[in-house]
Amino acid sequence: MKNKFDDLEESKNLNVQCQMSNVQKIDPNVIVLGWVSFFTDMASAMINPILPIFVVVTLHEGVDKLGIIVAIATFISYALRLLSGYISDKYGIVKPLVVSGYALSALSKPLIGFSHSYKSVAALKGLERLGKALRSAPKDLMIASYSKKKASGKTFGFHKTLDIAGEMSGTIIVFLLLYYFGEEEKILRSIFLATIIPGLIGLFLVIFFVKDIKKEPKQTKFKLTQKDKKAIKRLFFYFGFIFFMFNEAFFTMQAKSVGIAVMLIPVLFMVSTGTQTVTSYIFGIWIDRFGVNKVMALGYISAILALLLLWLQKPIFTWISYAFLGLFTVSTLNANRAFIASFCDNKGSVYGVFYAGVALFGALGAYICGLIWEHFGMNNAIIFSLCGALFLLILFLGKNYGSFRS
Known part of the structure; x- marks a missing residue:
């Protein structure tokens, strides 16, 4: 006869088999796209922790100029x-946009190493984000097309896991470089130049190992359906949070202002990206199981806690606070992408509207926060963001109260 320990062992084996089955259900093209994002985000993460320091300290520009760079990059990106x-x-054009976007990003990042003013940094960062703009909505459309039925949350969660793992790898690399070689201007510029390597690896993978999707161009006049319009209306709470939420660049400057060494700032990014890597797939499963609203609420609460901790x-x-920033980023992004994939008719266009909204509100928020910081101090900039985010959270919880009880 089997005892309770045999039953427990069988249960463990069944859980392992289910997890393996879940991973095997991920389409190979999604897996390769995940690795493409891994290497591309590795390159981005190598420069993100040091870019604010490079602009404000090395180039001797103000935080308001940093806000302008963030605003321009965010707006173009989205x-x-x-x-x-x-x-x-x-028009049914998908993979060519994805490839051209990755190419532009891979080639523009290293050029920042030659910059000597905030204007050239803004121009090159904008060019790099243009590549992100070209590829993101078509890439999400590809992932949605390759998703299994009723598993969009899981698929996007899997892809985001590799995406964020790449970011964490990049932050580890830049930390080691700063630790062993120092924080001199020459080292910072060399790090920008080194991003060409992971960027080209990602470009190679997407060109040769990702299949295009079959999408027939629309012969009739194109327009959004009622479901598409309803989905877009639901996105505006997220846009509001993006407006009030501090950009990573401001998190970096806050860390420096409280005495955290420049060399340790990449480790802060590891906290954020590590949190996202560990939780991304879990959030994907929760989205499929518990619904978008509950996961979004958890993300919004994480945003409030991140800002409160900065204050x-x-x-x-x-x-x-960096851990809560990671929770906010990964939970809300996965929830929105999965929602669009499962609900909308014209997914590519709604993804485009989604990212455009993030662009407009994110760019405006970065510009305003930069101005408040420069002229009224860091503390008032944080209070502005925290009060706005708290107000939106209360509205969201009140509007969706019924769905939280079910």
């Missing part, structure tokens, strides 16, 4: 995704 999503739906202005709380 606003033009509206156009690429429309092109994908209207306390203690190094230990800044470290913890």
Whole structure:
């Protein structure tokens, strides 16, 4: 006779088999796209922790100039995704946009190493984000097309796991480089130049190992359906949070202001990306199981906690705030992408609208926060963001109260 320990062992084996089965259900093209994102985000993560320091300290520009760079990059990165999503739906062009986007990003990042003013940094960062704009909506359309039925949350969660793992790898690399070689201007510029290597690896993978999807161009006049319009209306709470939520660049400057060494700032990014890597697939499963609203609420609460911890202005709380920043980023992004994949008719176009909204509100928020910081101080900039985010959270919880009880 089997005892309770035999039953427990069988249960463990069954759980392992189910997990393996879940991974095997991920389409091979999604897996390769995950590795493409891994190497591309590795390159991005090599420069993101040091870019604010490079602009403010090395180039001797103000935090308001940093806000302008963030605003320009954010707007270009997201606003033009509206156009690429429309092109994908209207003309059936998908992979060429994805490839050209990765190519532009891979080639523009290293050039920042030659910059000597905030204007050239803004121009090159904008060019790099243009590549992101070209590829993002078509790439999400490809992932949605390769998703299994009723598993979009899991698929996007899997892809995001590799995406964020690449970011974490990049932050580890830049930390080691700063640790062993120092923080001199020459080292910072060399790090920008080194991003060409992972960028070209990602470009090679997407060109030769990802299949294009079959998407027939629309012969009739293109327009959004009622379901598409309803979905877009639901996205505006997220846009509001993006407006008030501090950009990573401001998190970096806050960390420096409370006394965290420049060399350790990449480790802060590891906290954020590590949190996202560990939780991304779990959030994907929760989205499929519990619904989008509950996961979004958890993400919004994480955003509030991240800002509150920054407001306390203690190094230990800044470290913890990066973990909550990671939770906010990965949970809300996965939830929105999965929602569009499962609900909308013209997915490419709605992804484009989604990213365009993030662009507009993110760019405006970064510009305003930069101005408040420069002219009224860091503390007032944090209070502005925290109060706005709290107000939106209360509205969201009140509007969706019924779905939380079910």
